[in-house]
Amino acid sequence: MRLKNPASLCAYASDASIYAIRPSEIIPVEFQNDVIEAILMAAKAGTSITARGAGTGLAGGALGDGIILDFGNYRKIRSIEPQLLSVHTEVGLIYDELNAALKDYNLFFPPDPSSGDSCQIGGMLANNSSGPRSVKYGLTSDFVEELEIVDSRGRLLPLKKLRLNSPELAEFLGRFPEYKAILNILQENAALINSSWPKLKKNSAGYNLYQVVRDLERGIFNLPALMAGSEGTLGIILTARLRLLPLPKELLTIRIYFKSLVAAGRAVEKILILEPSGLEIVDGSTLNLIGRQKHGIPEEAAALLLVEFDNDISLKRRDFEKLAANLDLAGVPEYADDPAQAAPLWKARKAIVPTLYRHHATRRPVALVEDVSLPPGEVPSFIEYITALFDRHNLTYGVFGHIGDGNLHLRPLFDLNDPADFRLAGEIYDQVYDKVIALGGGTTAEHADGRLRASLLKKMYGDRIYDIFVAIKKTLDPGGVFSPGSVISSEPFTAHIDYEKIKSYCAACGKCNGYCPAYDLFRREDMSARGWLRMINQSEAPREVLQDYLAWCLNCKNCTTVCPAGVDIAHEIIEYKSRQSGWMARQGASLADNEFLLGLSLKFGKILEPLTQSRATRKILGIVGKPFGLDENFPLPKIAGRSLRQRFSHRLAPTGEVAFFHGCADNLLQSNVGEAVFEVFEYYRIPLSIPEQKCCGLPYEVHGLKDSLLEKASFNIEHLNRFEAVITGCASCLLRLKEYAGLFKGTSTEKPAAILAAKCYDISQYLNLKGIDLSGLAGDKPVKITYHNPCHLRAAGLHREPEKLLGKLPGVEIIHPLYADRCCAQAGAYGFAHYPQSRQMFAAKKTVYEKINADYLMTSCPACQMKVRAEIKGNTRVVHPVEIIAERIKSAPGFRPGKE
Numbered sequence: 001m002r003l004k005n006p007a008s009l010c011a012y013a014s015d016a017s018i019y020a021i022r023p024s025e026i027i028p029v030e031f032q033n034d035v036i037e038a039i040l041m042a043a044k045a046g047t048s049i050t051a052r053g054a055g056t057g058l059a060g061g062a063l064g065d066g067i068i069l070d071f072g073n074y075r076k077i078r079s080i081e082p083q084l085l086s087v088h089t090e091v092g093l094i095y096d097e098l099n100a101a102l103k104d105y106n107l108f109f110p111p112d113p114s115s116g117d118s119c120q121i122g123g124m125l126a127n128n129s130s131g132p133r134s135v136k137y138g139l140t141s142d143f144v145e146e147l148e149i150v151d152s153r154g155r156l157l158p159l160k161k162l163r164l165n166s167p168e169l170a171e172f173l174g175r176f177p178e179y180k181a182i183l184n185i186l187q188e189n190a191a192l193i194n195s196s197w198p199k200l201k202k203n204s205a206g207y208n209l210y211q212v213v214r215d216l217e218r219g220i221f222n223l224p225a226l227m228a229g230s231e232g233t234l235g236i237i238l239t240a241r242l243r244l245l246p247l248p249k250e251l252l253t254i255r256i257y258f259k260s261l262v263a264a265g266r267a268v269e270k271i272l273i274l275e276p277s278g279l280e281i282v283d284g285s286t287l288n289l290i291g292r293q294k295h296g297i298p299e300e301a302a303a304l305l306l307v308e309f310d311n312d313i314s315l316k317r318r319d320f321e322k323l324a325a326n327l328d329l330a331g332v333p334e335y336a337d338d339p340a341q342a343a344p345l346w347k348a349r350k351a352i353v354p355t356l357y358r359h360h361a362t363r364r365p366v367a368l369v370e371d372v373s374l375p376p377g378e379v380p381s382f383i384e385y386i387t388a389l390f391d392r393h394n395l396t397y398g399v400f401g402h403i404g405d406g407n408l409h410l411r412p413l414f415d416l417n418d419p420a421d422f423r424l425a426g427e428i429y430d431q432v433y434d435k436v437i438a439l440g441g442g443t444t445a446e447h448a449d450g451r452l453r454a455s456l457l458k459k460m461y462g463d464r465i466y467d468i469f470v471a472i473k474k475t476l477d478p479g480g481v482f483s484p485g486s487v488i489s490s491e492p493f494t495a496h497i498d499y500e501k502i503k504s505y506c507a508a509c510g511k512c513n514g515y516c517p518a519y520d521l522f523r524r525e526d527m528s529a530r531g532w533l534r535m536i537n538q539s540e541a542p543r544e545v546l547q548d549y550l551a552w553c554l555n556c557k558n559c560t561t562v563c564p565a566g567v568d569i570a571h572e573i574i575e576y577k578s579r580q581s582g583w584m585a586r587q588g589a590s591l592a593d594n595e596f597l598l599g600l601s602l603k604f605g606k607i608l609e610p611l612t613q614s615r616a617t618r619k620i621l622g623i624v625g626k627p628f629g630l631d632e633n634f635p636l637p638k639i640a641g642r643s644l645r646q647r648f649s650h651r652l653a654p655t656g657e658v659a660f661f662h663g664c665a666d667n668l669l670q671s672n673v674g675e676a677v678f679e680v681f682e683y684y685r686i687p688l689s690i691p692e693q694k695c696c697g698l699p700y701e702v703h704g705l706k707d708s709l710l711e712k713a714s715f716n717i718e719h720l721n722r723f724e725a726v727i728t729g730c731a732s733c734l735l736r737l738k739e740y741a742g743l744f745k746g747t748s749t750e751k752p753a754a755i756l757a758a759k760c761y762d763i764s765q766y767l768n769l770k771g772i773d774l775s776g777l778a779g780d781k782p783v784k785i786t787y788h789n790p791c792h793l794r795a796a797g798l799h800r801e802p803e804k805l806l807g808k809l810p811g812v813e814i815i816h817p818l819y820a821d822r823c824c825a826q827a828g829a830y831g832f833a834h835y836p837q838s839r840q841m842f843a844a845k846k847t848v849y850e851k852i853n854a855d856y857l858m859t860s861c862p863a864c865q866m867k868v869r870a871e872i873k874g875n876t877r878v879v880h881p882v883e884i885i886a887e888r889i890k891s892a893p894g895f896r897p898g899k900e
């Protein structure tokens with residue numbers, strides 16, 4: 001496949017850096033031949049080749065004006081060999097996916113970039129990535145055993161660690177003489193490289209020659225280490241054999257505050273002796289920025305340290321307590337040895353990036369000096385220098401990072417569209433890097449040079465080492481086909497800045513892609529949350545073309561939920577769609593709005609229901625529905641004989657204490673949720689009524705029918721506000737009700753909409769708040785309950801309410817499944833319209849649930865229930881959480897059934 005459509009090219013023109021370059025075409029890699037052919041084609045046409053992983057690189061390395069090789073779909077794990085602590089994988093695999101697969105073997109791949117939920121193994125290898133745990137475990141290059149690459153002549157090469165003087169090396173060098181030339185260059189310059197290389201724990205600047213030279217001294221030509229950190233400029237990596245370690249079983253997190261930076265610096269040296277698996281710092285000015293009061297940070301704290309130990313934690317805690325008794329601390333250390341307790345300790349650290357992104361109308365924490373590496377002893381004085389420099393220029397900034405290995409992230413805010421700020425950014429760039437180099441540091445610890453820091457290499461290493469870099473590049477890529485502009489380049493860092501992109505609140509970090517079900521399926525930037533946002537804002541593609549791409553969005557809101565900068569891509573997509581709704585959507589809406597016609601259609605549908613299950617009818621339905629994207633195999637929802645409102649007409653009330661917003665699915669389709677809700681509320685004597693209500697409006701919204709949405713929202717705001725609280729069993733309805741206020745900004749309806757938002761609850765959340773006592777509801781046997789977390793419940797800020805509630809039932813074991821937060825891919829009618837793709841999106845969850853084989857799988861959304869029910873085989877019953885409680889109530893002594 002080759003993508004040349006302007007909309008696709010627009011998506012691929014950007015990555016997480018400040019740059020944009022429009023490529024000539026994209027080749028999504030599926031087979032190794034795709035790479036070989038692309039390189040031969042590029043050489044012939046005189047165009048460039050740039051490899052792209054997930055595009056989370058901050059230095060623009062994944063951008064190029066020629067062919068982009070997208071590795072997203074080249075992601076099979078070829079083998080896991082637990083006895084050898086080894087994995088062989090294709091490089092498009094996402095870091096977290098690799099570790100999820102290794103978990104079954106109690107193994108893990110340690111280098112852990114913070115972008116691990118979205119970045120790929122290929123990008124990690126090419127940038128020699130690392131992360132918070134590198135203080136204990138080291139960098140990606142320390143774990144690479146073998147690589148398979150394609151070189152600039154289109155040849156496939158196995159790169160291994162080969163002993164000098166071995167027949168294997170002789171044979172390799174005979175076949176690939178350019179590597180003989182490389183070996184000569186390195187051996188001739190070994191002394192120079194050894195003596196002049198900065199002595200740092202982390203260094204991603206330039207080629208990784210120090211490690212290779214050190215291994216040469218041990219008699220090994222470490223060819224994979226030469227490729228690690230080469231940023232796609234020396235060869236294209238296809239597969240990697242990586243070394244693994246046993247998964248640590250425990251984790252101790254400690255948060256401490258210091259009265260001075262110097263005290264923090266001195267403490268770091270002592271803490272390092274205890275071999276922590278993580279050691280992070282946040283400086284005092286950054287603590288001011290995120291809000292001391294809000295995060296409970298002592299006024300006198302000049303720095304915060306987060307320390308982690310992942311082995312022998314009781315022993316480490318004892319040692320740490322002894323050490324802490326002699327430190328000059330502000331406040332007492334806080335300890336956490338389980339993830340739930342540790343999360344609040346990380347809260348202040350994690351608040352930095354979101355705070356910086358939303359801090360100013362036009363200034364952004366652009367990645368310019370974001371990844372410096374220092375000899376650890378120099379860190380405190382460097383922080384003092386840098387904060388004074390930033391303060392002198394009245395800059396707002398964040399200073400934080402992995403102090404254990406001397407890696408600091410500096411994020412001053414600039415508006416590069418403002419000429420004065422642009423000039424200042426250039427000055428700060430020069431001054432920061434000059435200082436770092438003067439202190440014996442490195443311009444980049446883990447994010448690599450790319451286009452951002454290529455021009456600094458000569459300054460950092462000096463002419464002689466730089467000439468070695470150039471010689472290596474010329475030997476392995478004589479035609480300069482790979483990633484021109486990256487690493488070896490004299491272009492200034494200001495070339496190719498995308499001034500439009502950096503105006504946006506979106507940092508283009510790509511985190512949203514890691515959670516986007518469409519990206520998960522297609523693994524292409526033009527089929528992803530970030531790509532779509534860029535296409536909407538910056539592509540000039542015709543509306544019909546963009547609509548075809550955007551039709552794949554599930555409106556799951558996962559992008560919104562995880563975005564550190566608070567960008568609501570799902571909303572942007574809906575807004576774009578709503579500028580032009582389709583004819584079919586408008587006809588569907590007028591049918592649904594006409595009570596008489598809707599009732600008639602449902603009656604008719606009910607009569608025809610047995611017929612619709614027949615193979616022949618399904619075939620006809622498939623043919624008729626094909627133009628609308630319907631598939632003959634999709635599971636049809638079953639229509640209720642009588643609606644919930646008809647069955648519980650005695651509960652209809654215009655006003656009252658608690659209103660049950662049943663939504664359309666639980667009203668019109670076969671469902672036990674309504675009965676169960678009334679059962680439970682009656683048992684706990686909570687008055688519950690059914691209010692006047694209309695559809696929450698979400699189905700209208702996703703089809704671009706904004707007028708219908710507004711009309712329904714106004715109706716619901718007025719009628720639901722007549723109750724003290726509103727509960728719903730549908731996650732999507734809950735989210736839509738809670739977000740009405742955004743639709744009425746600046747109008748008289750905004751306030752009532754906000755009032756409604758504050759009193760809307762998910763049923764489990766409401767019952768948790770009420771503190772209902774479930775201890776008397778013993779079942780007749782122990783049960784296992786697993787769950788699926790609906791995306792819209794998480795988007796509404798609710799993460800663990802059903803598990804919290806059901807965990808209180810006697811005899812219940814809650815089994816936390818892998819991928820609990822992954823979209824089930826039903827998303828209203830999406831699962832019908834894109835049936836095969838929706839099934840593929842669900843496949844990973846299906847395997848997990850079938851393996852767990854629990855008694856119940858609970859989920860608080862009718863659409864999710866329908867999807868999961870249709871997919872999973874076995875004895876697991878798919879229910880709403882409230883149904884499980886209702887069943888226990890029914891079997892409780894003295895139970896009297898209520899009336900329908």
Ligand SMILES: Cc1cc2nc3c(=O)[nH]c(=O)nc-3n(C[C@H](O)[C@H](O)[C@H](O)COP(=O)(O)OP(=O)(O)OC[C@H]3O[C@@H](n4cnc5c(N)ncnc54)[C@H](O)[C@@H]3O)c2cc1C
Pocket residue numbers: 015016050051052053054055056057058060061062063071091112113114115118119120121122123124125126127128129130131132231232233235236237238446447483486508509510
């Ligand atoms: C919010 C955020 C946090 C981050 N945190 C960290 C961190 O903690 N530690 C860290 O090290 N980095 C971090 N990064 C930077 C980045 O995520 C990493 O460098 C990551 O490893 C890049 O992977 P990718 O798949 O996105 O690669 P891309 O950005 O797509 O590419 C990066 C480089 O790798 C090359 N490349 C990709 N695939 C191949 C291949 N198959 N063969 C040859 N070259 C290839 C590209 O040409 C490019 O030069 C962060 C970035 C963001 C946005």
Ligand code: SF4
Pocket residue numbers: 505506507508509510511512513529530559562563564565566567569
């Ligand atoms: S929308 Fe948010 S998560 Fe997605 S790229 Fe932009 S800043 Fe990152």
Ligand code: SF4
Pocket residue numbers: 512515516517518519528529532552553554555556557558559560569570
């Ligand atoms: S709403 Fe879901 S499918 Fe749509 S862009 Fe966001 S994450 Fe992707």
